[in-house]
Amino acid sequence: MKSAVETLNPTRVRLSIEVPFEELKDSLDAAYKKINQQVTVKGFRKGKIPNRVIDQRFGRGAVLEEAVNDALPKFYTEAVNEGELNPLGQPEVDITELKDGELLAFTAEVDIRPSIEIPDYSGIEVEVDAVTVSDEDVEKAVEDLRGRFASTNPVERAAEDGDVVTIDLEAKVDGEVLEDGVAEGVSYTIGSGELLEGIDDAVKGLEAGGEATFTSQLKGGSAEGKDAEVTVKVTAVAARELPELDDDFAQMASEFDTLEELRADSRKRLENMKQYDQATQAQERVLDKLIELVEVPIPENLLADEVKTRKHNLEHHQLGQMGIDLAKYLEIQGKTEEEFDQETSEQAVKGIKTQFILDELVNKEKLNVNQEELTEHLMRRAQSSGMSPDQFAQAVVEGGQVPMLVGEVARGKALAVVVEAATVKDTNGELVELDDDEDETAETVEADAAAEGESAEDEAPKDAVEAK
Incomplete structure (x- = not known):
C-alpha cells in the first residue's frame, strides 16, 4: 500500500491511497464467503457455491463492492498511522480507481487535530476575590441553622411577616377557573417568595377564614406567563418560634457544646x-x-x-x-x-x-x-x-x-x-x-x-x- 498526505488547511487533510489488488485477497475471500451464506443457487448446497458461479449469477461488481467496503477501514487506518495523524470524526471517502485484478485507489478527507505550540505560560498573572468572612456572614449562617429548627404554633390573630399560613388558592384567566388553577391546604411562609408575586401583601392582615383577591402573572401550568385573578383564602395562621441562641441550641443543632x-x-x-x-x-x-x-x-x-x-x-x-x-x-x-x-x-x-x-x-x-x-x-x-x-x-x-x-x-x-x-x-x-x-x-x-x-x-x- 502507498499513501500520501495533502494538507488542505491546518485542520483538514486529504489522504491518497493506492492498494495493489493482491492485498485485497482476504477481503475478497470474506466477500465470497458472506455472499455464499446469503444466497441460494439450485444445484449447490448453501455455503458451497463456487466463486465463478457467484460472479456469473450475481456479478463480479457486487463481490468487489463488498470486498472494498470491508477493506477500506483497514487501509485508511494504516494510512492514518503512517502519516502520524490525529483524525477527528468520520472521513469522506471517494473511490478514484478500481481495476479488477490490478489496483484500488481512493482518497479520504478528514479533519485532524491542529498542531499547537504551547508558549511559556509561567508569566500568567490573575486576580481573584479575597477570602473574607465577616461577623455578619457568621451570624447569618447561624440564623439559617436556627431557622431549620423553628417550630410553629397556631395563633388566633392576623397573619404577619414570617408566619406560616395554610391557604386555598383559585386562579382565573379571562373569568374562567383554570383546571390546574385550584389548590387546597397549601402551606406558605409569608415573605419566602416561593409562590406568586403579590401573595404576601394579599395574606398579611388576614385571620383564619379571611380571603383576598389579587392579580399575578402565573409562573407555571397551562396558563404560564398570563395574568390571572387569584383568590386566596387563609384557613390557618401559625407563628414560627425560633429556639433561643444559647448553648442548649448548639448542643441540639450540632456536635458542639457551646454557641x-x-x-x-x-x-x-x-x-x-x-x-x-x-x-x-x-x-x-x-x-x-x-x-x-x-x-x-x-x-x-x-x-x-x-x-x-x-x-x-x-x-x-x-x-x-x-x-x-x-x-x-x-x-x-x-x-x-x-x-x-x-x-x-x-x-x-x-x-x-x-x-x-x-x-x-x-x-x-x-x-x-x-x-x-x-x-x-x-x-x-x-x-x-x-x-x-x-x-x-x-x-x-x-x-x-x-x-x-x-x-x-x-x-x-x-x-x-x-x-x-x-x-x-x-x-x-x-x-x-x-x-x-x-x-x-x-x-x-x-x-x-x-x-x-x-x-x-x-x-x-x-x-x-x-x-x-
Whole structure:
C-alpha cells in the first residue's frame, strides 16, 4: 500500500491511497464467503457455491463492492498511522480507481487535530476575590441553622411577616377557573417568595377564614406567563418560634457544646467554601489567560457538531426536564435566537480550544493518570450524577466512556500545572497559595469549559468508512 498526505488547511487533510489488488485477497475471500451464506443457487448446497458461479449469477461488481467496503477501514487506518495523524470524526471517502485484478485507489478527507505550540505560560498573572468572612456572614449562617429548627404554633390573630399560613388558592384567566388553577391546604411562609408575586401583601392582615383577591402573572401550568385573578383564602395562621441562641441550641443543632464553638465552626466552614470558590475562580481565570496565549485553529465540522450537540442536550434534556421549549427559554432569558446561536458557538469554541490546549499540555508535560486518580474522579462524577459508584462505573464501561474519564483527569492535572506556575493574587494584593485539592478543582473547571466536547471528536467507527 502507498499513501500520501495533502494538507488542505491546518485542520483538514486529504489522504491518497493506492492498494495493489493482491492485498485485497482476504477481503475478497470474506466477500465470497458472506455472499455464499446469503444466497441460494439450485444445484449447490448453501455455503458451497463456487466463486465463478457467484460472479456469473450475481456479478463480479457486487463481490468487489463488498470486498472494498470491508477493506477500506483497514487501509485508511494504516494510512492514518503512517502519516502520524490525529483524525477527528468520520472521513469522506471517494473511490478514484478500481481495476479488477490490478489496483484500488481512493482518497479520504478528514479533519485532524491542529498542531499547537504551547508558549511559556509561567508569566500568567490573575486576580481573584479575597477570602473574607465577616461577623455578619457568621451570624447569618447561624440564623439559617436556627431557622431549620423553628417550630410553629397556631395563633388566633392576623397573619404577619414570617408566619406560616395554610391557604386555598383559585386562579382565573379571562373569568374562567383554570383546571390546574385550584389548590387546597397549601402551606406558605409569608415573605419566602416561593409562590406568586403579590401573595404576601394579599395574606398579611388576614385571620383564619379571611380571603383576598389579587392579580399575578402565573409562573407555571397551562396558563404560564398570563395574568390571572387569584383568590386566596387563609384557613390557618401559625407563628414560627425560633429556639433561643444559647448553648442548649448548639448542643441540639450540632456536635458542639457551646454557641461560641458553633459560631467558630460556622466561620471555618464559610472560609473553606470561599477558599474553594477562590480556587475555582483562579482556575477559570488562568485557563482564560492560557487560551488567549495559544493560537488554536478550529475544525469547521467539529465546531458544527459541537454546537449541534450542545443545542440538542439543552433542548431535549435540560429544558425537557423543566417542561419548557427553546422558544420559552429564550423569552425567559431575554435573548433572540441569533444571540443564543452566537453564545452557543462561542461556548463551543472555548470548549474545543480548552480540550486541544490541555491535551497538548498532557503530552508536553508527560502527565499520566493512575488507577487511584481515576477511581477518585469516578467517585466524584458518580456523586454529582446522583448514581452509586458501582452504577456509574458500569454505565461508563458499557458506554465505552473510560477514555473520556481518563482524559478529564489528565486535562485537570495539566491545568493544575499551569495554575501552579501562574501568579495568583487576591484583591488585597496578597499572593494566594492554593491547597492540595488543586487537581480536583481543575478537573471541575476543565470539565465545565469543555463540556460535551468528547462526543464530537470520536474517530470514525469501522463501518463508517465506506465507498461513496
